[in-house]
Amino acid sequence: MKKLFVTGGAGFIGSAFVRLVLAEIPGCEVVNFDALTYAGNLDNLEGVDEGRHRFVRGDICDREAVLAALEEGTEAVVNFAAESHVDRSIASADEFLRTNILGTQVLLDAARSRSVRRFVQISTDEVMGSLPDDDDAYFTEASPFEPNSPYSASKAAAEHLCRAAHQTHGLDTVITRCGNNYGPRQFPEKFLPLIISNAMRGEPLPLYGDGRYTRDWIYVEDHCRAILMVLQKGRSGAAYNIGARNERRNLEVAEAVLGKLGKPLSLIRHVKDRPGHDRRYAIDPAKVESELGWRPRETWESGLEKTVRWYAENGVWVERTRSGAYRDYYERQYGAEKSLESEV
Ligand SMILES: NC(=O)c1ccc[n+]([C@@H]2O[C@H](COP(=O)([O-])OP(=O)(O)OC[C@H]3O[C@@H](n4cnc5c(N)ncnc54)[C@H](O)[C@@H]3O)[C@@H](O)[C@H]2O)c1
Numbered sequence: 001m002k003k004l005f006v007t008g009g010a011g012f013i014g015s016a017f018v019r020l021v022l023a024e025i026p027g028c029e030v031v032n033f034d035a036l037t038y039a040g041n042l043d044n045l046e047g048v049d050e051g052r053h054r055f056v057r058g059d060i061c062d063r064e065a066v067l068a069a070l071e072e073g074t075e076a077v078v079n080f081a082a083e084s085h086v087d088r089s090i091a092s093a094d095e096f097l098r099t100n101i102l103g104t105q106v107l108l109d110a111a112r113s114r115s116v117r118r119f120v121q122i123s124t125d126e127v128m129g130s131l132p133d134d135d136d137a138y139f140t141e142a143s144p145f146e147p148n149s150p151y152s153a154s155k156a157a158a159e160h161l162c163r164a165a166h167q168t169h170g171l172d173t174v175i176t177r178c179g180n181n182y183g184p185r186q187f188p189e190k191f192l193p194l195i196i197s198n199a200m201r202g203e204p205l206p207l208y209g210d211g212r213y214t215r216d217w218i219y220v221e222d223h224c225r226a227i228l229m230v231l232q233k234g235r236s237g238a239a240y241n242i243g244a245r246n247e248r249r250n251l252e253v254a255e256a257v258l259g260k261l262g263k264p265l266s267l268i269r270h271v272k273d274r275p276g277h278d279r280r281y282a283i284d285p286a287k288v289e290s291e292l293g294w295r296p297r298e299t300w301e302s303g304l305e306k307t308v309r310w311y312a313e314n315g316v317w318v319e320r321t322r323s324g325a326y327r328d329y330y331e332r333q334y335g336a337e338k339s340l341e342s343e344v
Contacts, residue, residue, distance in 0.1 A: 001076070001231075002027060002028060002073070002075060003029045003030075003031070003071070003073055003074045003075055004028060004029070004030050004031070004074065004075065004076050004077075004078060005030075005031045005033060005069070005070050005071075005074045005076070005077045005078070005116070006018055006021075006030055006031070006032050006033070006077075006078045006080065007033045007034065007060050007079050007080055007081035008034055008040075008080030008082060009030070009032035009033070009034055009045070009055075009080065010032065010034040010036060010041055010042055010044055010045060010055070011034070011039050011041070011044070011081075011084070011187075012039075012044070012181065012183075012185055012187060012220065013080055013122070013181055013223060013224065014034070014080035014081070015041075015045055016183065016184075016221055016223075016224050017078065017080065018030055018032055018045065018048060018053065019048060020224045020225065020228065021228065022048055022049045022052055024228070029052045029054070030052060030053050031054050031056060031069055032045070032053060032054065032055045032056065033056045033058050033060070033066070033069050033070075034055070034056075034057065034058075035057065035058060035060070036057055036327075037083070038327075039083075039084065039085075041187070041321060041326045042055070043320060043321070043326050044185045056069045059099075059103070060079070060099065060103035060104075060106055061099060061106055062106075063109070063110065066106055066110045067110050067113070070110050070111070070114050070116070071114070072114055072115065074114060075117050075118065076116060076117060076118040076119065076120060076231055077107055077110075077111045077118075077119050078120040078227065079104060079107055079119070079120065079121050079122060081099065081103060082099055082100050082122075082155070082158075083095045083096045083099050083100060083151070083154075084151070085151070085187075085189060085190070086126075086151045086152070086274075087189075087274060088151075089150035089154070090149060090150065090274065090275060090276070093150035093154070096154040097150075097154055097157075100151075100154035100155055100157070100158050101154050101157045101161070104121065104158040104161050105161050107119070108161060108162065108171060108173075112165070112171055117172060118172045118173075118174065118231065118236075119165070119172065119174070120174050120175075120227065120230060120231050120234075121162045121173065121174070121175045122176055122227065123158065123159050123175050123177045123178075123239070124152065124155050124177055124178060125178060125216065125243070125281045125283050126147060126148075126149070126151065126152035126278065126281070127145050127147050127152055127159060128143040128144070128146060128281075129144075129145075129146030129147060129148050129152075130148060130278035130279045130280060130281070131279070131280040131282055132279070133212070133214070133279050135280070138282045138283060139241055139281065139282065139283050139284060140241065140284045140286075140287075141177075141238075141240070145159075148278055149278075159175055166237045172236045172237075173236070173237060174231070174235070174236065174239070174240070175238070175239040176227055176230050176239070176240050176242055177240070177241050177242065177283075178218060178223050178241075178243065178283075179215060179216035179242075179243050179283050180192075180216065181220045182219060182220065182303065182304070183219050183220030183221060183303065183306070184306075184307065184310040184311075184314070185310075186220075187321065188318065188321055191250065191253070192257075192307070193311065193318075194206075195253070195254050195257050196257055196307070196308055196311045197311060198267070199257050199263045199267060200261060200311065200312065202263065202267070204267050204268075204269040205254050205267050205268050205269065206269050207250050207254060207269065207270050207271065208250070208270075208271060208272075208273050208274055208277060209272075209273035209277065210251075210270065211250050211251035211254070211270060212249050212250070213278070213279060213280070214247050214248065214249050214250075214279065214280040214281065214282065215247070215248060215250070215281055216243045216244070216246060216281050216282050216283045217246045217247075217248055217253070217303075218242065218296065219296065219297075219303035221297070221298070222244060222296035222297055222298055223242060225294065225297070226240070226242040226288055226292075227242075229288070229292045230288070230292065233292050234292065235291070240288040240292070241283045241284060241285055241287065241288065242283065242285055242294075243282075243283025243284070244285070244296040244300075245283075245285065246296075246300045247280075247282050248300070255268075256304060257304070257308065260304065260305065260308045261312075
């Protein structure tokens with residue numbers, strides 16, 4: 001692989017993927033196209049190999065900007081760019097429909113017109129809805145779509161558009177569906193970084209409802225390795241569920257974090273539930289394991305240990321992200337009057 005076009009590469013998972021590609025694929029160049037919404041953070045890219053990484057600030061809904069940045073000879077588009085926070089989609093769905101649906105179609109069209117060999121869509125297990133509590137049912141690639149939030153509905157729509165581009169135009173598309181990622185550099189509004197940083201400060205840990213909501217957790221680097229394998233070896237037109245066989249109740253996650261930080265369980269606070277809250281996600285990763293030979297490298301214990309340590313050792317990142325100071329970086333570094341395109 002020589003050249004990749006990664007969207008959303010200043011976000012949590014996208015930046016981990018960019019780091020992985022630059023570290024593990026010698027000679028591969030990455031164009032990182034990201035609008036830098038509130039979730040895009042250039043601090044996430046600190047220290048990446050600048051010679052092989054070109055950052056372009058742009059919106060995936062902006063056809064001209066995408067085409068201007070997407071060079072002929074690009075081997076693959078990997079689309080991480082999205083509005084990704086379920087709670088925000090409940091407050092207002094507009095941006096979710098725009099970025100997650102329209103933006104994906106713009107990228108599919110652009111990939112076709114630039115003869116890009118492969119299009120990888122990063123989707124989510126949430127498109128398949130919710131599983132019953134205390135059951136051994138799992139999401140497989142054949143599970144029906146039953147999205148329950150505007151976020152998951154928009155991601156499901158994006159998957160349909162990828163399928164349509166494959167069926168109608170013969171575009172080589174592959175889709176990955178993953179559960180809850182955890183690891184360094186996740187925006188602190190999300191559950192795990194929120195409870196880690198609250199616990200570190202001795203502040204209450206808010207848990208929705210009874211805290212028995214179950215999520216299937218995967219260390220972000222393991223997810224990125226799976227995406228890389230799907231990109232390199234996945235079957236055209238296929239979807240792959242990616243999970244580390246690591247179901248945990250939110251209460252259990254909060255207790256584990258408090259235990260690691262030596263904080264009291266009394267910091268846990270049950271708060272009013274959110275509407276349409278999916279009870280349980282659990283992924284059957286048999287296909288990606290057997291077809292592509294992927295296995296997670298981290299256990300829950302080792303991944304959580306690394307994650308908690310990273311947040312403890314990167315107080316500046318946490319503080320700049322919580323306070324919003326990270327948003328000044330772009331203007332300070334490049335200036336408002338300069339072009340939106342810059343090397344990072
Ligand atoms: N975080 C998870 O646990 C998880 C699980 C499964 C799937 N996913 C999917 O993985 C992808 C990445 O998730 P994340 O947690 O890193 O998200 P994130 O919110 O941390 O990052 C999203 C990135 O996309 C960028 N972006 C948003 N709108 C854009 C637009 N219109 N044009 C260009 N860039 C735009 C943001 O600036 C940000 O850098 C998303 O597609 C999400 O649906 C996430």
